[in-house]
Amino acid sequence: MIDQYLYLAVILFVIGAxxxxxxxxxxxxxxSVELMLNAANLALVAFAWHHASFDGQVASFFxxxxxxxxxxxxxxxxxxxxxxRRSTSVDNANLLNQ
Amino acid sequence: xTIVFWICAPLMVLxxxxxxxxxxxxxxxLSMALTMVCLAVLYASLDAPFLFAIQIIVYTGAIxxxxxxxxxxxxxxxxxxxxxxxxxxRILSAIGALGLLGLMIFSIGGAVTGPSAGLAGAEQxxxxxxxxxxxxxxxxxxxxxxxxxxxxxTAAVGAMILAHAQRTKPKLGQREQADAxxxxxxxxxxxxxxxxxxxxxxxxxxxxxxxxxxxxTIAPDxxxxxxxERGAQLDSTQLRALTAETFERAERIRDEEDEEL
Numbered sequence: 204m205i206d207q208y209l210y211l212a213v214i215l216f217v218i219g220a221x222x223x224x225x226x227x228x229x230x231x232x233x234x235s236v237e238l239m240l241n242a243a244n245l246a247l248v249a250f251a252w253h254h255a256s257f258d259g260q261v262a263s264f265f266x267x268x269x270x271x272x273x274x275x276x277x278x279x280x281x282x283x284x285x286x287x288r289r290s291t292s293v294d295n296a297n298l299l300n301q
Numbered sequence: 302x303t304i305v306f307w308i309c310a311p312l313m314v315l316x317x318x319x320x321x322x323x324x325x326x327x328x329x330x331l332s333m334a335l336t337m338v339c340l341a342v343l344y345a346s347l348d349a350p351f352l353f354a355i356q357i358i359v360y361t362g363a364i365x366x367x368x369x370x371x372x373x374x375x376x377x378x379x380x381x382x383x384x385x386x387x388x389x390x391r392i393l394s395a396i397g398a399l400g401l402l403g404l405m406i407f408s409i410g411g412a413v414t415g416p417s418a419g420l421a422g423a424e425q426x427x428x429x430x431x432x433x434x435x436x437x438x439x440x441x442x443x444x445x446x447x448x449x450x451x452x453x454x455t456a457a458v459g460a461m462i463l464a465h466a467q468r469t470k471p472k473l474g475q476r477e478q479a480d481a482x483x484x485x486x487x488x489x490x491x492x493x494x495x496x497x498x499x500x501x502x503x504x505x506x507x508x509x510x511x512x513x514x515x516x517x518t519i520a521p522d523x524x525x526x527x528x529x530e531r532g533a534q535l536d537s538t539q540l541r542a543l544t545a546e547t548f549e550r551a552e553r554i555r556d557e558e559d560e561e562l
Contacts, residue, residue: 204417205413207306207310208306208343208347209409209412209413210406211306211310211314213402213405213406213409214314214317214402215314216405217401217405218314218317218320218321220397220398221321221394221395221398222320224397225321225394226321230326230330230368230375231321231329233368234320234329234333237333238317238336241337241340244340248344248347248352249347251420252347252348252349252418252419253413253417253418254418255418255419255422257423257433257434257437258437260434261437261438263349263352264351264352264438265445267352267356269452270360271359271363271364272453272456274367274368275457276456276460276463278368279460279461279464280463281371281375282374282463282464283464283466285374
């Protein structure tokens with residue numbers, strides 16, 4: 204019964220990982236990271252249901268808090284990069300490479 | 302519960318695929334929203350009403366809207382390049398993703414045994430879902446909970462510092478702008494006064510209609526640069542031809558009436 208939730212979480216996690224690997228737009232890559240976090244959350248909630256304890260749900264709650272903080276800082280970084288380089292493509296942020 | 306799962310799971314996978322496959326970032330964000338809402342429904346079906354509400358409020362409401370704000374801020378039109386900068390990156394990432402998928406699916410295959418307990422008993426013991434979470438949050442995990450407040454404060458301050466822009470040039474006042482205009486007039490002969498109005502015709506007085514100069518050509522300054530770039534500019538010569546034709550017809554009728562008299 205719980206297996207199907209875990210398989211779904213795995214599929215979503217892998218989709219998120221592929222998104223991070225192939226997309227150039229920093230915003231889309233960032234959204235893919237969010238998708239991976241959400242997949243982990245789904246697994247946590249499913250395990251909480253399986254083991255009849257609230258610990259999984261509390262862990263999932265903490266993941267959401269960390270995700271919110273991460274999004275705020277990440278988007279601020281993207282905006283400040285966009286301000287200086289006029290691009291959100293991760294390929295263009297290669298100042299240390301030149 | 303099974304029905305809810307089989308409705309939501311395909312939608313979530315579709316949303317996830319849409320997130321990585323759509324070229325336009327706004328579509329990606331919207332498919333992400335679909336995935337998030339379906340996830341919230343799954344939480345509700347897994348006896349987590351508190352997380353259901355939090356998922357909708359925090360993720361779909363706050364985080365995704367923040368993403369959309371930033372998308373609008375950096376310009377929706379910036380296209381995503383399709384060119385591979387690292388050779389063979391697509392194939393390598395596909396192999397990596399398949400490996401990850403296989404690894405996790407096979408490890409899950411035998412990991413979970415026994416029937417699921419369900420949360421009904423735990424909820425009864427704690428007096429409800431929210432009460433149960435609160436007991437853990439303010440009991441066993443209270444230290445972690447305090448730390449998250451420090452994290453949120455740090456994130457807010459960090460975002461403000463990162464998004465803050467130092468002014469590199471002094472702000473131009475009315476005086477400086479007037480001086481610059483007069484200097485441009487002296488150096489390049491640019492007209493220092495206001496720009497010409499947009500054209501007014503019998504069938505259109507839109508700001509996208511360029512005005513005509515006395516010799517019949519279009520006055521380029523009479524339409525906003527942005528509208529011209531978007532190609533929203535109307536064709537003034539055509540509108541003018543229509544007016545001229547109407548005048549001609551009216552005059553012909555008047556001539557005929559004069560002859561009749």
